[in-house]
Every structure is written in C-alpha cells, then in structure tokens.
Amino acid sequence: MVLFFTLFLIAVILTSVSFLYGLLGYIETRPQVTVYFQSNTTEQDIFALRDALLKSGQVASVTYISKEDAFEIYKEIAKDNPMLIEMTNANILPASLEIYAKRPDYLPQIAQQLENKPGVDEVQFQKIIVDRLLALTNAIKNATIILVGFLVVMATVVIVATTSFKIALRRDEIEILQLLGADSMFIIGPYLKEGFILGLFSAILATGALIAVIIGGLPVIGGYLSGISALDILPATGISLRVWPVNPVFLGVVFMITALFGILIGTIANFLAARRYLS
Amino acid sequence: MIRFDQVSVTFPLGNTALNNVSFEIADNDFVFLVGKSGAGKTTILKLLLREYLPSTGTIMVDDKEISARRIGKLHKYRQSLGVIFQDFKILPDRNVLENIAISLRVQGVRDADVREQVLESLQLVGLPGKELLFPAQLSAGELQRVAIARALSGNRDIILADEPTGNLDPKTTWEIMKIFKKIQGSRTVIFATHNSDIVNSFRKRVLVLKDGILQKDIRKGGYDL
Numbered sequence: 001m002v003l004f005f006t007l008f009l010i011a012v013i014l015t016s017v018s019f020l021y022g023l024l025g026y027i028e029t030r031p032q033v034t035v036y037f038q039s040n041t042t043e044q045d046i047f048a049l050r051d052a053l054l055k056s057g058q059v060a061s062v063t064y065i066s067k068e069d070a071f072e073i074y075k076e077i078a079k080d081n082p083m084l085i086e087m088t089n090a091n092i093l094p095a096s097l098e099i100y101a102k103r104p105d106y107l108p109q110i111a112q113q114l115e116n117k118p119g120v121d122e123v124q125f126q127k128i129i130v131d132r133l134l135a136l137t138n139a140i141k142n143a144t145i146i147l148v149g150f151l152v153v154m155a156t157v158v159i160v161a162t163t164s165f166k167i168a169l170r171r172d173e174i175e176i177l178q179l180l181g182a183d184s185m186f187i188i189g190p191y192l193k194e195g196f197i198l199g200l201f202s203a204i205l206a207t208g209a210l211i212a213v214i215i216g217g218l219p220v221i222g223g224y225l226s227g228i229s230a231l232d233i234l235p236a237t238g239i240s241l242r243v244w245p246v247n248p249v250f251l252g253v254v255f256m257i258t259a260l261f262g263i264l265i266g267t268i269a270n271f272l273a274a275r276r277y278l279s
Numbered sequence: 280m281i282r283f284d285q286v287s288v289t290f291p292l293g294n295t296a297l298n299n300v301s302f303e304i305a306d307n308d309f310v311f312l313v314g315k316s317g318a319g320k321t322t323i324l325k326l327l328l329r330e331y332l333p334s335t336g337t338i339m340v341d342d343k344e345i346s347a348r349r350i351g352k353l354h355k356y357r358q359s360l361g362v363i364f365q366d367f368k369i370l371p372d373r374n375v376l377e378n379i380a381i382s383l384r385v386q387g388v389r390d391a392d393v394r395e396q397v398l399e400s401l402q403l404v405g406l407p408g409k410e411l412l413f414p415a416q417l418s419a420g421e422l423q424r425v426a427i428a429r430a431l432s433g434n435r436d437i438i439l440a441d442e443p444t445g446n447l448d449p450k451t452t453w454e455i456m457k458i459f460k461k462i463q464g465s466r467t468v469i470f471a472t473h474n475s476d477i478v479n480s481f482r483k484r485v486l487v488l489k490d491g492i493l494q495k496d497i498r499k500g501g502y503d504l
Contacts, residue, residue, distance in 0.1 A: 176368050179328060180429075181358030182385040 002158045003198060003265060006151040007206035011258045013144045015210060018250070019221075020137045022231030022243040027133065033099040033111050033125040041095070041119035049117060050097055058106040063098040067091060094121055105134060152265060159198075159269035160276075163191060167277045174277070188274040192267055199266030203259035210254065214246055280306060281327070281437070281467065286336035286346070288322055288491075296322040298491040299336070304484075306436075309463045311478045311500070312471040314488035320471035322491070324439045327469070328360060329353060340437070358386050361430030361466075365442040367422045369414045375401070375425050376410035382432040400428035404458050420451035427458055431466075438468045444477065452477070 037046055046064065053059045065073070071090040078084045101107050111125045167174065177187050214221075221244075225231070231244035243250055281304040288297040297319045304310050312320040325331040326338055329345055338346040345356060361382075369378050379397045388396065401407055404424040414422060423443060430438055440459075444452040456477055459468065463483070472478065478485055478500065485500030486493060 172368065173370055176370065177381065177385065178354075179330075179357060179360075179362050180382050180385050181354045181356070181360070182381075183354040186354075186385055 003155050003202040003262060004205050004209075006148075006155040006265070007202050007258050007262050008209050009151060010148055010261055011206050011210040011254055012213070013140070013148065014254055014257060015214070017137070017140055017144060018233055018241075018243045018254075019231065020133065020140060021233045023225075023228075024133055024137060025233060026228060026231055032101050032107055033114065033123065034096055035099065035114045035120055036094040036096045036122045036124075037119050038121045039091070039094065043095070045119050046095060046097065049114075049119075053097070053099060053110070056110075058102055058110060060100045060102045062100070065096045065098060067093050067095050070094065070096065152261070155265050156269045156272070159195070159266065160273045163195075163270045163273035164277060167191070167274060171277075184275075184278060187278065188271065191270040191274045195266035195268070195270030196263050197266075198270075199262030199264070200259055202266070203255065203262035206258055206262070207251065207255040211251060218246070280304070280339070280341060281469075282337075282339040283323075283326075284337045284339070286326065286333045286338060288319075288326065288331060289334045295491050297326075297333075300488075300491075300493045301336075302486060302493060302496060304467060304469065307464055307467055309459075309468045309481070309483045310470070311481070311483060311485045312469060312488060313473060313475075313478055313485055315473060317490070318488040319491040320488055321441055323488075324362075324441050324469065324471055327437070327439055328357070328362065354385075358433070359436045361432075361435035361438045363423070363426050363430045363438065363440040363443045365445040367419075367426045367446075369422050369425055369429075371414050374411050374413050375406070375417070378414070378425055379410075379429045379432055382429045382435075386433045388433060396432060397428075400432045403431065403461065404428045405454070418451075420447055420454060423447060423451075423455055424458065427455070431462065436466055438462070438466050440468065440470045440472075442471055442473075444472065444474060456480075 035049075043066070050062045050064060053062050067090040070093040071088070074088060074093060075085055078088075099110060101110060107125050111123050114120055114123045174187055225244055228244065230242060232240045232242050234241050241250060241253060283300050283302050286297055286300045287295065289295045300319070300323070312323055314320055322331060326333060326346070327340070333346050336346070337344055340356070341359075343356070370381075373381075376394065376397050379400055380393045383393050383396055397410060398407070401410060404427050406421060406424050406428065409417070409421070414425075417425065423446075427443070430440075444455055447455060452474070459470065460481075462468065463481075482499050485495070485497040487495040487497065487500075
C-alpha cells in the first residue's frame with residue numbers, strides 16, 4: 001500500500017512536471033519579448049539594435065517584423081472585417097522585433113534594457129506568465145525532490161520492517177538452509193524476487209490510478225490548454241516526447257519510470273531486510 | 280579426516296562446554312558421542328557445523344582449518360555435512376519431496392535431477408511413495424526418516440546426528456538405526472546419543488564425554504552411563 005501510494009505520487013508529480021516543462025517549452029517558442037518602434041525609427045537603427053541583442057549572449061533569435069509584414073499579419077487577423085483593413089495601411093503600423101531568449105529568466109533584463117533605447121515605443125513581454133510558470137516549476141521541482149525523497153525513505157523503511165517481520169517468521173527455514181549450506185543469494189533470492197514483483201505490481205496499479213485521474217481530469221486540462229495543439233518535452237535532446245495530447249507513448253514512459261522506482265525500492269528494501277537478518 | 284586438537288569452548292558467562300578435547304576421526308568412520316546432558320556432545324557437533332567457534336584449539340576437516348575466524352565459502356563446507364536433529368527440523372509448509380529437495384538445490388543440483396535423487400533417498404530410508412505428503416501427515420518416526428533422507432541427499436560426506444532417536448519410541452528407534460546400519464562405512468557418521476542400547480548394539484567407536492572433558496575413546500566400544 002505504501003509503495004503504491006509512493007509510486008502513485010511519483011507518477012502524478014512526474015506527469016505534472018512534464019506538463020509544466022512542456023508548457024514552458026511551448027511559451028519559449030512564442031515571441032517572448034516584442035519591441036515596437038516609433039514610426040520615425042529607421043531600419044538601420046532597428047537592425048543595429050537587433051545585432052546588439054544577438055551579441056548579448058542572452059538571446060536565442062530575433063525576428064524583424066517590418067511595417068509591411070505587420071500589415072500582412074493584421075490583414076490575416078482581420079480578414080473577416082474588410083472595413084478595418086481598408087481603414088489601415090502599413091505606415092500606421094509599427095515595425096517590431098520579436099525576441100526569443102535563451103532562458104526565460106533573461107526576459108526581464110532584456111525587456112528593461114530595451115525600454116531605455118532610443119526609438120523604442122513600447123516593450124511587451126509575457127513576464128507574468130513566464131514568472132509564474134518559472135516559479136511554479138521551480139517550486140514543484142523542489143517540492144518533488146523533498147516529497148519523493150521522503151516517500152522513498154518511508155516506503156523503504158516500511159518494506160524493510162515488513163520483510164524483516166516476514167523473514168523473522170521464517171527464521172527456522174533460514175537456519176535450516178544455512179546449515180544445509182545455502183549461500184546468501186540462495187536465501188536472499190526469493191526475497192529479491194518478491195521485492196521485484198511487489199515494485200512492478202505497485203507500479204502497474206499506480207499508473208492505472210494515474211490514467212484514471214487523467215481521464216477524469218481531461219475536460220479540465222483541455223480547458224486550460226485550449227488553443228495549444230501540442231506540448232513536447234526534451235526537444236533539446238533530439239528525442240522529443242509529446243506530453244499533450246496525452247498519448248500511450250507518454251504514459252508508457254511514465255509507467256517505465258514508475259516501475260523502475262518501484263522495482264528499485266522493492267528490491268533494495270527487501271535486500272536490506274534480508275541482509276540485516278543474515279548478518 | 281576430522282581432527283580436534285586441544286579444543287576448548289568457554290561461553291561468555293564463563294561456563295566451559297568443552298575442555299581441551301583432542302581426537303581424530305578417519306573418513307567413513309562411525310563414531311558415537313556419548314555422555315549425559317551437558318557433557319559436550321552437541322557442542323562438538325555445533326563446532327563441526329561451525330555454529331560455534333572454539334575458544335582455544337584447532338579443528339581440521341579434510342586438512343582445512345574450520346576453526347579459523349574467517350574461512351572462505353562457509354556454505355561450500357556445510358554442503359559436505361548432513362545434519363539430523365532430535366526435533367527433525369522439517370519445514371511444515373513443504374511436502375516431503377520439497378523438504379528433501381532443499382538439500383539438493385542448495386548444492387546446485389539441476390531441477391531435472393532433483394526428483395529422481397529425492398526418490399532414491401526416500402527408498403533408502405524406507406519411505407517410498409510418501410513424497411507428496413506433508414509433515415502433519417507423518418508420524419515422528421517418518422519425520423525423522425525424512426530428516427535422514429535430507430541429510431543423506433547430495434553426496435554429503437559427513438553425517439552429524441544429534442540425538443536423532445531422542446524423541447522416538449523404542450520400536451521406531453530401531454527402525455531408524457537400521458538406516459544408519461545401511462550407510463555405515465560409506466560416510467563419516469558422528470552420532471550423539473545417551474542411549475546405551477544403541478551404542479552397545481553397534482560395537483563402533485565411542486567417545487565418552489563428561490562435563491566437557493573427553494574421558495574415554497573406546498575403539499569398539501560398549502557404553503554404560
């Protein structure tokens with residue numbers, strides 16, 4: 001039970017952190033800082049600023065949106081309203097730079113620097129969302145380490161105690177085995193196997209419970225993520241894992257990690273208990 | 280060859296279980312250890328099983344000193360010993376076949392060969408066809424036969440029998456002793472008992488112990504407490 005609960009929490013935390021990282025990754029693919037220029041700012045000045053940004057080491061990429069590009073975007077957005085398009089032209093729209101930072105925590109600094117530059121009309125960046133997401137991710141990461149660490153220790157202690165009790169009940173058998181010349185592995189082996197099966201079985205139950213929770217919460221999650229077609233994690237490693245929409249591959253990975261934890265905890269705890277008894 | 284050389288065992292509270300005991304037992308010899316309760320018979324068996332270590336002196340088995348603090352592969356050494364206890368020590372939740380099979384499995388005997396060897400052992404101890412019975416379905420005499428079959432399984436060279444007939448009625452005792460008659464000469468047997476009738480009927484070597492001291496070593500002995 002304690003192992004199931006531990007593994008279930010590990011699976012839930014793993015899934016939550018995966019979603020948050022997927023969301024962070026998604027936000028990082030959006031223009032993170034958009035700087036709009038006054039209409040009298042020349043392209044030469046804008047390009048100079050762009051080059052300075054690229055040299056700063058904090059910026060991953062910068063996209064220049066000219067007045068004409070902006071008008072094309074506007075036309076696309078307002079395509080259902082031809083009157084608005086007729087009333088607008090490229091000259092009244094500002095040129096802009098869309099800036100993608102290398103790390104989200106560079107964003108406030110970049111935005112602050114841009115606000116003081118000549119020719120800059122307005123700086124927009126998703127500070128609040130990014131800040132909150134970063135804070136949440138860090139908090140969950142820290143809480144995860146503490147909580148999972150605590151649960152793993154608790155589960156190990158409980159399993160060691162339970163197995164020690166079971167071994168104590170079989171002390172006559174172990175004594176006979178030792179007198180007949182059984183080596184440690186012969187005696188410990190069945191307990192290791194039991195720990196392995198316990199861990200695997202608990203992981204199956206925990207993943208099953210997680211899937212039930214996800215299915216139950218799907219309308220809520222879908223509501224929060226409306227407009228986002230896909231969330232991926234680990235794109236930097238070249239092995240991108242799709243988190244959203246929830247899919248069998250992602251759940252398979254969660255199960256494998258949970259099973260690994262379960263098997264390790266179950267096997268190590270039983271090993272410690274048997275070892276302690278034999279020594 | 281088993282050799283005890285000036286072996287003493289003193290327990291932490293100061294009581295002496297064995298005092299300066301020396302003897303040799305040749306391969307395939309049959310030796311009775313006799314003496315009253317507390318004489319030191321079980322201590323000698325436990326020293327050979329290496330459940331105890333001597334306080335002083337050395338014990339050699341087949342030229343290997345088993346009394347050293349550390350010996351490599353204790354389990355390998357124990358695989359050469361067959362042990363029979365007064366209280367049988369049969370696992371109640373395993374059937375006869377499984378109880379005897381343990382003795383073979385710890386030696387790494389292949390599963391395919393285990394059953395055949397168990398049935399051979401059961402034949403030797405006079406329990407053919409009882410391999411699927413559980414201990415609760417057996418009499419005391421039958422349980423001791425199972426214990427003997429377990430001790431004999433797997434080519435164990437030295438048989439240590441600690442009062443194996445102590446819990447049995449006279450008729451069953453003699454039936455058990457017939458099994459020992461069958462195996463004498465094929466393995467080293469050290470048989471601890473205080474039953475003088477058994478000792479006298481066998482006319483084998485007798486080591487007489489009293490208060491932890493080896494009092495007599497009678498080659499073809501009789502014994503009278």
